[in-house]
Amino acid sequence: MNRTRADGVQEETGGTGTLGKAMAVLEAVAMADRPQRFTDILQAVRQPRGTLHRLLAHLVEEGLLVQRRDLSYEPGLRLLKFAYRSWSGNRFRDIAEQHLLRLHELTGETVHLGVLRETEIIYVDKVESRQTVRMSSQIGKASPAYCTGIGKAALSSLARSEAERIAARMEFHPFTAHTHRSAASLLAEIEVIRRDGHAFDREEHEAEICCVAAPIAVPEHDLVAGISVTGPSYRVSTAQLAAWAADVRRAAAEIEEEVRIRLGPRRDGR
Amino acid sequence: MNRTRADGVQEETGGTGTLGKAMAVLEAVAMADRPQRFTDILQAVRQPRGTLHRLLAHLVEEGLLVQRRDLSYEPGLRLLKFAYRSWSGNRFRDIAEQHLLRLHELTGETVHLGVLRETEIIYVDKVESRQTVRMSSQIGKASPAYCTGIGKAALSSLARSEAERIAARMEFHPFTAHTHRSAASLLAEIEVIRRDGHAFDREEHEAEICCVAAPIAVPEHDLVAGISVTGPSYRVSTAQLAAWAADVRRAAAEIEEEVRIRLGPRRDGR
DNA sequence: AAACATCGTTCCACATATTGGAACTCCAGT
DNA sequence: ACTGGAGTTCCAATATGTGGAACGATGTTT
Structure with missing residues (x-):
């Protein structure tokens, strides 16, 4: 990853590979105070368009994000379900x-x-x-x-x-x-x-x-x-x-x- | 993945690749009502030991899980943070x-x-x-x-x-x-x-x-x-x-x- | 004390899943 | 019709994740 990288500035996704990138995307969407469009996210997490697109598709399929009809993304209900367990337990x-x-x-x-x-x-x-x-x-x-x-x-x-x-x-x-x-x-x-x-x-x-x-x-x-x-x-x-x-x-x-x-x-x- | 699989029973991780597996693990831990040890998780999500081990390490590093001193895992606080946004917004x-x-x-x-x-x-x-x-x-x-x-x-x-x-x-x-x-x-x-x-x-x-x-x-x-x-x-x-x-x-x-x-x-x- | 389980961790050759540049479609504005 | 912007799809290259197997560390039984 990050094969062709002219500068020395490494984007911080941590050493968690794919998961780290996915979480960075989730964070970008969850912490924004309104639904984020593809381009908003694109410039928040610096990933190539193709990559980001698949990442988003996966997050949606997993229920962590929801894609609205106007194509923007917002946090999904599955997060609430997870949190309930993390809180009540x-x-x-x-x-x-x-x-x-x-x-x-x-x-x-x-x-x-x-x-x-x-x-x-x-x-x-x-x-x-x-x-x-x-x-x-x-x-x-x-x-x-x-x-x-x-x-x-x-x-x-x-x-x-x-x-x-x-x-x-x-x-x-x-x-x-x-x-x-x-x-x-x-x-x-x-x-x-x-x-x-x-x-x-x-x-x-x-x-x-x-x-x-x-x-x-x-x-x-x-x-x-x-x-x-x-x-x-x-x-x-x-x-x-x-x-x-x-x-x-x-x-x-x-x-x-x-x-x-x-x-x-x-x-x-x- | 799932290269050598004698039986026809495909473990459902969905088409979300690594993320899907990670979420299956998260689900297994979050939905259990007490901290889960490595072996508990191992038999909940059927993944090879090595794979699961790395997956858990990544989840912990991302703050989605917390590993307790007795080596068992429980949901991490980051989930609560995500949910707050998903709820309040x-x-x-x-x-x-x-x-x-x-x-x-x-x-x-x-x-x-x-x-x-x-x-x-x-x-x-x-x-x-x-x-x-x-x-x-x-x-x-x-x-x-x-x-x-x-x-x-x-x-x-x-x-x-x-x-x-x-x-x-x-x-x-x-x-x-x-x-x-x-x-x-x-x-x-x-x-x-x-x-x-x-x-x-x-x-x-x-x-x-x-x-x-x-x-x-x-x-x-x-x-x-x-x-x-x-x-x-x-x-x-x-x-x-x-x-x-x-x-x-x-x-x-x-x-x-x-x-x-x-x-x-x-x-x-x- | 030696043999045996059980549990978690580490290793590494292999190939699959991810990558990311580029081309493509769709739409709105001019 | 042209232009620009947004989102989507494609595909060769390979980095990333895979998983069998070996390894230690603990604790349990003979």
């Missing part, structure tokens, strides 16, 4: 659930559970005030780690070298005036977070939204995650957040402990 | 939402929205009485079409030949004493449903659970779906279900209409 989420509820009762604000994946936080559960119906709006949502409380907290639980490696791969998008703009700035704050045991997000991702978060880390299970209490700035003062920090830390510690007990110790010692 | 669900809410207020029972995919119904939304927190328990869940109200209703909206084709591919698992046991029996009921415009599920999937459902079909958008009102037998009588039938049919018709308006007519006429 998630022991970690199950264990954390009651702790989230307790934290919500205590604070009255929205509580999130997120897991670190690459440079992102994937929200795995959420408890909010007005249970406004359904799939809790953002389960499965991915947000950058550098501008979320959970993300920064999770990073602080890693070895310094590991956090640096991840930070190096980030692209710092300035969502608000307070968003970190560089790895250096992020890593500096992470030092503080490591010391304090909790992280704040002061309108770094969205204006008027702030939170306190604490890390959950269970190395035996390769689990790097975090929980947070989030609220609108007008209602939740900086002092209030700080006051909740201890509670969030405690809840995180309890989850960590329970995970260790219920998911069992590791007998392999790989 | 779903126009059909969005349009149906308010109609579901209205139907719920009217009946006080749980309302479901499901879409037909192959021989299954995938639940896309749900409104229930006690919003017991979170991802509405079964969004993304897949149930067989032959034993669910929505499934039977959806099938009734198809051309007879199409319904027969799909029914022929089903495996009839006897969940309860009332579950259809053959395509013939199912197709016979579908004729009645087609005439009535609504379907009942009288404890065919789960004991003590019954529902009324109506089909939603928008051929221009290849949409075959349905909605239902579900309740426990002790609370919801057969007469009560029958009384709601007209309301369910009306809601379904309204959704169908609104989809046609808001998703627009098709200009391609493929």
